[in-house]
Amino acid sequence: MNLYAIWHKSHSEYSYHINDETIHLLLRTAKNDIKEVTILFGDPFYWTRDEKNKKYRWDMKDAKMELKYQDELFDYYFIELKVPTKRIRYAFLLVDYEGKSLVYYSKGFSEVSKALESNNLNFFFNYPYMHEEDLNNTPSWVKDTIWYQIFPDRFCNVDNPSQHDWNNTYVRNNEVYGGNLKGITKKLPYIKSVGFNGIYLTPIFKANTAHKYDTVDYYQIDPSFGTNEDFKELVKEAHKLGIKVMLDGVFNHAGFFHPYFQDVVKNNENSKFADAFVIKKWPAVDFDYDDYTIFAQSQKNINYETFATTPYMPKWNFTSKTTEDYLLGVVKYWIDEYNIDAWRLDVSNEISFEFLRKIKKAARESNPDIYILGENWDQALPWLGGDQMDAVMNYFLTNIIWDFIDLKITNIEFKNRLTHYLVGTPKNIINNQYNLISSHDTERIKSRVDNDMRRVKIAHVLLFLSHGTPSVYYGDEIGMEGKQDPNNRRPMIWDESKWDIDFLNFIKKLIKIRKKYHNYNSEMxxxxxxxxxxxxxxxxxxxxxxxxxxxxxxxxxxxxxxxxxxxxxxxxxxxxxxxxxxxxxxx
The missing domain is CATH 2.60.40.1180 (Golgi alpha-mannosidase II)
Incomplete structure (x- = not known):
């Protein structure tokens, strides 16, 4: 028996409750090493008295675990247990193919007889209480949503003059093409006709760039996109069609020209916003600046913290009361006043856990049915415990699909990678994850596979039939191309003679298949x-x-x-x- 391979941890992807009376438990062992696993469990406060010897014994139950997964190195045994009392202590009885048996518990291993005779439950794994309020409580509508991601400046232009040619196939991030909110509203029937019932808009608040991740005013729609009233109309019309609306909240950092940061630049330590940003030393900005010279400071040792090495995106200080009041006010404002359905949190893995908790609390106070999605590019369990975010952009799965259609991994490697993903993603999270294969941050899926539509279709089959909420990046459904940013942000093609109609119909069919056959309680x-x-x-x-x-x-x-x-x-x-x-x- 390979003891080094045996692993379990309480309150992790190996041990979590899915409601206040049901727990999922997973045990890892070496591949083909263990013949069977039995879980020994019970409520730590339930004891029975033996009338013969007058001693009390723990009321322990047992149940066989299922060999659910296997990868190149390990087997994974699983069980779902009903726990009416909401408390459980447990250990694992393992039997190998030679008949040897051991009990594995939180303090290590023990002979079976000693483990069963012992009344010391401190050796057993412990799940003290299953609180309903510790669950994610993700809104029920999320799992049924099929998202359509829109980069507003490049989606649809209605009566909004631009000096740039909408048909350009080479674009830059400082070029404004005039896509606007009226254009999105106009195209809502198209979005609905394909089968999408959720739209995710990259940032729409006032900013200096075309991508708008350098926010100047979180309370104002960028004038190039229209007005706040235009946005209110967009949400109203979307809701009439049964389409949810998710906004992009850039709360990790502001734009260089945000008035709070400009006050810091001007007044330094004496600014009333001095603690709103992470300033390493004063003066905060020790260089003359315009758009070019700010950009030229990239990767230099400047005096304030930023997103990545981008000087025009100063990082908010999440311990500041000024920052807290301002950003939480923004969170609530767009829910209360404009009835949005979800927030996508940009660079969520660089926002403090404590501030993420405050964001979720503020959002749910405004509307208990709000969905909080994070931009995390890795496995994100520390962020998904129920207190911070409902889900993340699921690059854990994305990377498996990419490597598969890029022909970087074989079928057996795909199987092993998929197993790692399923083992590492609790079932109370997986249906709410935001699954994607293209976005404004990645090359388009068609360009990734050198325009081979056969492989594009395979990628979308895996996307739509995996568990989680699928998302399509605007234009992918009609066969648009585009390498990495900014070339993946070309204007949407509205000339239907240039559409890949066969692929558009394919996407429509996939959406119908998902709606008809998807079983949320199963997995791939x-x-x-x-x-x-x-x-x-x-x-x-x-x-x-x-x-x-x-x-x-x-x-x-x-x-x-x-x-x-x-x-x-x-x-x-x-x-x-x-x-x-x-x-x-x-x-």
Whole structure:
């Protein structure tokens, strides 16, 4: 028995409650090392008295765990337990293939007889109490949302003159093309017609750049986008169509020309906003500045902290009462006055945990149904404990899909990576994650695979049939191209003669398939990973040939091809074309 491989931790991805009476427990062991695992558990305060010897014994129960996952190194055993008393102590009884058995608990390992005879429950793992208020309590509407991400300046221009040609295929971040809120409102019926029921807008508040991540006034819509009333109209019309609206909250940093920071530049230590930013030494700004010279300070040792090494984005000080009052006021204002449905928090992993808690509390005070999404590029469990954010942009899954369609990993590596993801993502979180394969921060999926629409389709199949809320970046649905920022931010193509209609219809079908067949209580599982990848997700089977060669199929029986709505007899279909796939339901 390989003791070094055995691992469990209470209150982690290996131990969490999904409601106030149900707990999920996971145990890791070495691959093919353990024959069976039994969990020993009970309420630590429930004891029975033996009438013969007059001694009390703990009322311990047991249950077999399921071998749920396996990767290249480990097996993972899982169980869901009902705990009516909301308290549980537990340990694991392990039996290997040679018949050797041990009990694993929080203090290490013990012989079975000693563990069962002991009345010292301090050795057992402990989950003291399952508080409902410690759960994420993510709004129920989130898991049913299919998001459409919009970069407002490049989406649709209605009566908004610009010196730049909307048809440009080479763009810069300092170019304003005139996309505006009226343009988004105008295109809401199009968004609805594809099947999207949520829009995520990158920043729309007053700022100097086209991307607006350098906020100057958090209470004003940028004039290039329109007015606050234009935004109110957009939200009203979106809600009429059943479309949720998510705003981008840039609360990690402000813009250089935000009036608070300009006051600091002018008055230094004597500014009433001196503690609102993270100033390393005075004077805060010791260089003459205009747009060019500010940018020229990048990666230099300046006197204030910033986002990355970007001098025109000074970092807020989250311990400042001035900062707290101002930013929490912003959070509540757009909920209270404009009825938005969600906040996406930019650079959320660089905002303090304590301030994130305050953001969530303030938002939920205004509307208990608000969704709080974070921009974290890694596994983000410390941020997803229920007290800070509901979900993050799910780059944990994104990177697996990217590497798969980039042909950087084999089917077996895909299976192992998917296992790591499923093990590392608690089931009370996974359905609320924001899944994506393109965004304003990444190259477009079509350009990533050198315009090979076969691989683009495979990527979208994995996106839409994974658990979590899928998102499409504006224009991806019609086959737009674009490498890294800023080239991924080209103006939306509205000339339908230039659309990939076949792919647009494909996206519409995927959305309908997801709505009809998605089972929130299941998860994606690899059934076979030879030359052809076979996956099970919800009640569907995915057959994927992610190679440039025709591959043999070893599938029998008849299945419904749900994408094309026809029955296929696989006793007559013996091969699958390069970079082809099936989405099937058993007849």
């Amino acid at each position: 599982k690899v059934l076979s990973h030879g030359d052809v990848l076979v996956l099970k997700t919800s009640d569907l089977r995915l057959i994927i040939n992610n190679t440039d060669k025709e591959q043999k199929l070893s599938i029998d029986n008849k299945y419904l091809d749900v994408l094309n709505n026809k029955v296929l007899d696989f006793s007559e279909i013996k091969t699958i074309k390069p970079f082809d796939f099936y989405i099937l339901k058993k007849e």
